[in-house]
Amino acid sequence: YPEMLRGFLPSWFAPGQQNGDADQVSGKGEEPSSPEIKLDEPDGETTPKAKPVKPSDEVPSFILSDDEAKKDESSSPPSPPVPSFPAANSAQRASAMPPPPRPTAKSTSGLMPPPPRPTPSLRPNPTTSLRIPTTGPLPNRGPPPNSQQRVSSSLSPNTTIKTPSTRGKVLLSPGHSPMDWAALTKTGNLSGVSTFQRVTPSHLKTMTGRKGKPAWSSWQGKVYNITPYLPFHPGGEAELMKAAGRDGTKLFMDVHPWVNWENMLEACLVGVLVPEDYGVGAGGESSLEDMD
Ligand code: HEM
Structure with missing residues (x-):
């Protein structure tokens, strides 16, 4: 200073x-x-x-x-x-x-307590992931006995039960799987006719699957008997019946263009679609053998 x-x-x-x-x-x-x-x-x-x-x-x-x-x-x-x-x-x-005890005491008093241990109820339930649940409805069992669906359902046991599938698939009755259908088609002719037919549109219209008549449907100029396939159709009989008595090409292509109609219904081939006036001079609708 x-x-x-x-x-x-x-x-x-x-x-x-x-x-x-x-x-x-x-x-x-x-x-x-x-x-x-x-x-x-x-x-x-x-x-x-x-x-x-x-x-x-x-x-x-x-x-x-x-x-x-x-x-x-x-x-x-x-x-x-x-x-x-x-x-x-x-x-x-x-x-x-x-x-030393000092830091330990600090850590326990100054910090948040550790999170609680996960309780057993919080663990992922293996039955909800990949396994079929042991409770609740199974695909082949339908709704539980006390379920509202079963109470309000008026379906008889013989009726096809529709599943809530987004693709519109139905449960096929036993013995009507795609494999069963493939085996059935190998047994022989399922067309219901003994000879190939020339089918006019008016004739096709009468083959609706009702009043004792078989259900026919045409696909790219060929006529098939779809009656034997009805219980095998994964989309349900009602869906398939929409194509009965008419050309089913558009309906078919709208739903599943990847399905091979010709291969699956080969054994059900009835004949070919012909114009309405085809063979008028020769006596109208007739089998192909009659034309020879
Ligand atoms: C007559 C020839 C027909 C054949 C051979 C046929 C065959 C099939 C097959 C194999 C399936 C299962 C497809 C899959 O698993 O991917 C299927 C499903 C279905 N079909 Fe058809 N079907 C036909 C006609 C029709 C018609 C005319 C309709 C509608 C009017 C229709 C509606 C359906 C529906 C809604 C499904 C379930 C949904 C789906 O699989 O995409 N089918 N059909």
Whole structure:
């Protein structure tokens, strides 16, 4: 302090003790108001950095806390009295010992409690993923006995039960699977006629599957007897009956153009579709053999 200020300071005030700690810790004397530097070297160097003797003696102060001790070591120049790393009272050195109770108490009191353990009810139920549920309706069982569907249902046991399939498939009665149909078609002629027929549109219209007549349907100029296939049709008899007595090409193609009609109903081929006036002079509708 300048001389003029010294008079204002109390008599017990020693200039070297006021900022002594700060200067000693930094060791660089960056504080411009350090009284020690100015008093000790009034005419000397302008840079007080060349006074490391006293600070270096007092740097290894072991009364500092852990963090302060580390900071102190890193900032001070290497000197023999610097304690070895880690400090004797540092947490790293103490890590070899059993953990002190203080951090444990802190962690339990300051942090959120751990999430509750998952209860058995929260576990994914294997029956809901891939397995067929052991309860509830199975595809072949229909609705449960006390279900509203069963109560309100007026279907008789012999009626085809429609499933809520988005594709409109129905449950086929036993013995009417696609495999059963394939086996049946190999047994022989399912057309219901002994010879190939020339079928006029008016004749086709009468073959509706009602009033004791078989159901015929035409596909790309050929006429098929679809009656034997009705219980085998995955889309249901009612759907297939829409094509009875008429050309079923459009209906068929709208639903499943990938299905091979010709292959599946080959054994049901009745004949070919002919114009209405075909063979009028020869006596109208007749079998192909009659035309020869
Ligand atoms: C007469 C020749 C027909 C044959 C051979 C036939 C055959 C089939 C076959 C094999 C399936 C199962 C398809 C699959 O699993 O992918 C099926 C399903 C179905 N068929 Fe037909 N069908 C015929 C005519 C029709 C007609 C005329 C209709 C409609 C008027 C129709 C409506 C359906 C429906 C709604 C399904 C269930 C949905 C679907 O499988 O895409 N079928 N049919």
